[in-house]
Amino acid sequence: MILDAQPDIEVVAAVADGAEAVAQARRLRPDVCLLDIRMPKLDGLEVTRVLAGPGVENPFRVVIVTTFDLDEYVYGALRSGATGFLLKDSGPTLLIEAVRAAAAGDALVSPSVTVRLLQHVAQPRRAPAPVNDPLTDRELDVVRLIARGRTNQEVAAELFVSLSTVKTHLGSIFAKLGVRNRVEIAAWAWESGVVS
Amino acid sequence: MILDAQPDIEVVAAVADGAEAVAQARRLRPDVCLLDIRMPKLDGLEVTRVLAGPGVENPFRVVIVTTFDLDEYVYGALRSGATGFLLKDSGPTLLIEAVRAAAAGDALVSPSVTVRLLQHVAQPRRAPAPVNDPLTDRELDVVRLIARGRTNQEVAAELFVSLSTVKTHLGSIFAKLGVRNRVEIAAWAWESGVVS
DNA sequence: AACCGCATCGGCCGAACGGCCGATCTCTAA
DNA sequence: TTAGAGATCGGCCGTTCGGCCGATGCGGTT
Numbered sequence: 142m143i144l145d146a147q148p149d150i151e152v153v154a155a156v157a158d159g160a161e162a163v164a165q166a167r168r169l170r171p172d173v174c175l176l177d178i179r180m181p182k183l184d185g186l187e188v189t190r191v192l193a194g195p196g197v198e199n200p201f202r203v204v205i206v207t208t209f210d211l212d213e214y215v216y217g218a219l220r221s222g223a224t225g226f227l228l229k230d231s232g233p234t235l236l237i238e239a240v241r242a243a244a245a246g247d248a249l250v251s252p253s254v255t256v257r258l259l260q261h262v263a264q265p266r267r268a269p270a271p272v273n274d275p276l277t278d279r280e281l282d283v284v285r286l287i288a289r290g291r292t293n294q295e296v297a298a299e300l301f302v303s304l305s306t307v308k309t310h311l312g313s314i315f316a317k318l319g320v321r322n323r324v325e326i327a328a329w330a331w332e333s334g335v336v337s
Numbered sequence: 338m339i340l341d342a343q344p345d346i347e348v349v350a351a352v353a354d355g356a357e358a359v360a361q362a363r364r365l366r367p368d369v370c371l372l373d374i375r376m377p378k379l380d381g382l383e384v385t386r387v388l389a390g391p392g393v394e395n396p397f398r399v400v401i402v403t404t405f406d407l408d409e410y411v412y413g414a415l416r417s418g419a420t421g422f423l424l425k426d427s428g429p430t431l432l433i434e435a436v437r438a439a440a441a442g443d444a445l446v447s448p449s450v451t452v453r454l455l456q457h458v459a460q461p462r463r464a465p466a467p468v469n470d471p472l473t474d475r476e477l478d479v480v481r482l483i484a485r486g487r488t489n490q491e492v493a494a495e496l497f498v499s500l501s502t503v504k505t506h507l508g509s510i511f512a513k514l515g516v517r518n519r520v521e522i523a524a525w526a527w528e529s530g531v532v533s
Numbered sequence: 534a535a536c537c538g539c540a541t542c543g544g545c546c547g548a549a550c551g552g553c554c555g556a557t558c559t560c561t562a563a
Numbered sequence: 564t565t566a567g568a569g570a571t572c573g574g575c576c577g578t579t580c581g582g583c584c585g586a587t588g589c590g591g592t593t
Contacts, residue, residue: 219455224452224455234430234434235434238430238431238434238448239448242448242449242451245448245449246452247447247448247449247451247452248448248451248452248455249448249451250446250451250455251443252434252435252438252441252443252444252445253438253441253443255438255443255444255445255446255451256420256442256443256444258454259415259420259444259446277568277569277570279569279570280569287520288520288524289520289521289524290516290517290518290520290521290523290524291520292518292549292550293549293550293551294549302570302571302572303571303572303573304572305571305572305573305574306570306571306572308550308551308552309570309571309572310570310571311550311551312551312552312553313569315551315552320486321486321551322486322488322550322551322579323520323550323551324483324484324485324486324487324519324520324523325485325486327486327520327523327524327527328484328485328486328523328527331523331524331527473538473539473540475539475540488579488580489579489580489581490579498540498541498542499541499542499543500542501541501542501543501544502540502541502542504580504581504582505540505541505542506540506541507580507581508581508582508583509539511581511582517581518549518580518581519580519581
């Protein structure tokens with residue numbers, strides 16, 4: 142009712158379970174599919190994988206609507222190919238905006254879920270960081286290349302410096318991070334978000 | 338005007354530059370601060386770091402509003418402590434919802450920005466996976482330890498096998514993943530989610 | 534019984550790595 | 564002006580890595 146009241150939105154079908162959702166979606170080819178996580182026969186995440194998962198040629202735009210905001214559902218849904226994740230307490234405004242966003246190829250996620258996503262995305266500042274002794278910009282350059290699997294020779298070539306310089310920087314990095322080999326540098330880089 | 342028309346929102350100040358934004362925010366202690374990226378004197382990201390950056394004791398809720406949706410601005414803003422990121426073409430509805438979400442401690446990000454964030458967050462499934470030749474369980478054991486920075490000797494000790502066995506497994510892993518050194522194994526492990 | 538994938542082990546060797554020493558140059562701050 | 568931090572470079576040396584050969588045993592499948 143909420144959606145159908147919008148002039149730019151038309152509800153073309155409403156189904157009772159996941160299997161029917163897949164069937165009707167393929168028949169009607171709607172611009173957007175609204176799915177609940179909890180559905181009979183086929184799970185909402187399963188349906189998402191079928192309709193929009195990796196490897197699907199003409200993926201549907203899927204918005205997950207659910208009352209459960211557990212992290213495992215969120216990540217599972219987004220990994221399955223969902224372009225939206227709404228909690229049922231989000232109110233009609235966000236529901237409408239989520240559908241419009243999905244139709245445009247964008248994604249709207251519930252604010253209470255987004256705030257947790259951002260903690261994992263943009264705030265990877267963590268404990269093993271060199272709090273007492275931060276890395277210099279140049280050392281970070283070396284870290285980023287090391288973390289991608291470059292050898293010292295390749296790092297030297299890409300930074301236009303000599304092999305000795307790279308090894309010197311590496312020594313400083315080892316001391317500052319308190320690690321013993323380049324793979325631990327890579328692990329630190331991935332954990333702290335220096336590379337992604 | 339848009340915000341003040343809402344019954345649950347009151348605009349308490351409007352400033353002309355970043356320095357004034359910091360001063361007024363500290364004086365009025367608003368529930369939410371709306372900041373533009375482009376501001377005289379103090380950059381919007383600078384203001385965000387001062388008001389909501391890591392290490393601030395009573396952080397403000399900051400929503401960035403801008404016309405520029407470059408990735409560097411988005412990540413910079415969110416890393417600086419912003420709890421929202423809106424493009425100016427988002428329409429009044431999302432602006433209002435973003436303020437409400439920020440006041441509640443949540444975060445609303447423009448759908449067109451969110452869709453790019455999700456690609457980096459929830460889609461770490463990537464090409465270099467061994468599609469044609471999956472790793473065995475034992476090889477995955479080795480991969481996990483290597484990715485954490487263990488030397489071959491340490492891997493051997495933790496798996497109760499000899500150094501030769503570890504090196505043999507490593508050879509297989511190199512061939513299957515198509516990589517040339519252990520750091521690339523670590524990078525693959527972090528990207529594909531084998532370790533986290 | 535024969536085959537094959539997997540795990541296990543050994544030896545050899547060149548290349549890469551990492552530690553340790555010292556050195557010069559530039560820029561900034563005291 | 565002096566002191567310090569950062570970036571740059573070189574040499575030496577022991578350890579680790581990674582490639583390449585081979586080998587054994589074990590559990591499945593044909």
